[in-house]
Amino acid sequence: MQKKILVGIDVGGTKTAVVFSREPPAILARAEFATRPAKGPQLALNQMKKAIHDLLSAQDVDNADVLRLGVSCGGPLDRVRGIIQSPPNLPTWENVPLKSILEDEFKVECLVENDANAGAVAEHRFGAGQGCQHLVFLTMGTGLGAGIITDGRLYRGADDLAGEIGHVRLTQTGPVGHNKAGSAEGWASGGGVAQLAAQSVAAAQKKGKRTLLAEHVRSGKPITAREVGLAAQKGDAVALEIVRSAGERLGEALAILVDILNPQRIVVGGLAMRLGDLLLDPARRVMQREALAQPARTCQVVPAALGESIGDIAALCVAMGI
Numbered sequence: 001m002q003k004k005i006l007v008g009i010d011v012g013g014t015k016t017a018v019v020f021s022r023e024p025p026a027i028l029a030r031a032e033f034a035t036r037p038a039k040g041p042q043l044a045l046n047q048m049k050k051a052i053h054d055l056l057s058a059q060d061v062d063n064a065d066v067l068r069l070g071v072s073c074g075g076p077l078d079r080v081r082g083i084i085q086s087p088p089n090l091p092t093w094e095n096v097p098l099k100s101i102l103e104d105e106f107k108v109e110c111l112v113e114n115d116a117n118a119g120a121v122a123e124h125r126f127g128a129g130q131g132c133q134h135l136v137f138l139t140m141g142t143g144l145g146a147g148i149i150t151d152g153r154l155y156r157g158a159d160d161l162a163g164e165i166g167h168v169r170l171t172q173t174g175p176v177g178h179n180k181a182g183s184a185e186g187w188a189s190g191g192g193v194a195q196l197a198a199q200s201v202a203a204a205q206k207k208g209k210r211t212l213l214a215e216h217v218r219s220g221k222p223i224t225a226r227e228v229g230l231a232a233q234k235g236d237a238v239a240l241e242i243v244r245s246a247g248e249r250l251g252e253a254l255a256i257l258v259d260i261l262n263p264q265r266i267v268v269g270g271l272a273m274r275l276g277d278l279l280l281d282p283a284r285r286v287m288q289r290e291a292l293a294q295p296a297r298t299c300q301v302v303p304a305a306l307g308e309s310i311g312d313i314a315a316l317c318v319a320m321g322i
Contacts, residue, residue: 004067008315011073013089018051024316030080041093062249069110072118079160082112089142118314120147123267128305129319134263140270144185187249190225196242197223204238209236229275247279251286258291258299269304
């Protein structure tokens with residue numbers, strides 16, 4: 001007999017993916033759609049349910065063939081009750097009871113987990129964290145959050161809020177992240193890089209410096225972290241400086257994690273997967289300078305190994321029961 005299907009749902013501010021698997025990390029089927037948080041949660045919820053029904057039909061199976069649903073989503077959220085509580089990338093999702101909505105629809109157990117925790121388990125089980133007993137995973141997407149593995153197990157904290165490194169203030173002023181100016185998320189996340197880019201390009205234009213990013217300003221569209229990364233990879237001096245600055249601030253956050261948690265490895269997702277050593281080399285240098293010498297020597301800082309599929313695998317890990 002074939003194993004029952006696990007359904008993973010990766011809810012992001014830009015897109016939502018639904019994946020099926022009988023043997024993670026192998027993907028049996030996949031669907032993706034734009035989340036469109038500005039339109040509220042109902043549209044995405046309808047598309048989510050339709051995607052699951054469509055994939056079940058395409059596999060010629062029904063609800064009885066599903067073992068469990070697993071949702072990976074940015075916090076804050078109530079993991080136990082499965083309620084999404086207005087994450088920064090889903091501001092219109094105010095107390096959405098996603099667990100009960102999906103369980104009512106499919107008559108199957110649904111588990112919900114913070115995306116950083118789910119990502120940590122995914123990298124620990126299937127990616128760059130394999131073999132580690134002490135691991136920190138950083139999302140480094142639109143925001144900056146951490147999932148923590150200690151003694152081989154996920155650490156959530158008393159209120160399921162462990163790992164909010166993005167909220168730590170690095171400077172008194174600076175880019176805003178996690179509702180705090182100068183926070184680690186403000187300096188070292190996709191949203192933070194976009195803020196740095198807007199300031200840096202404006203300053204460069206005043207000084208008459210040329211930059212590929214000026215094209216985006218002329219088009220009237222905001223500069224994204226992705227565009228900064230592409231320009232940096234082409235050798236654009238302004239973009240390279242933005243990436244270096246973000247990397248150094250990331251290194252300050254890494255030093256805090258190293259001093260407190262003494263991990264064997266810190267795995268960085270999001271921007272680090274796309275920028276690699278352009279971002280991580282300055283981060284490693286600052287971490288080595290700022291952290292205690294022995295734990296800094298012990299800790300490796302590496303990009304996530306699951307690449308762009310990490311969200312899919314993370315959601316499946318939630319469905320596996322983490």
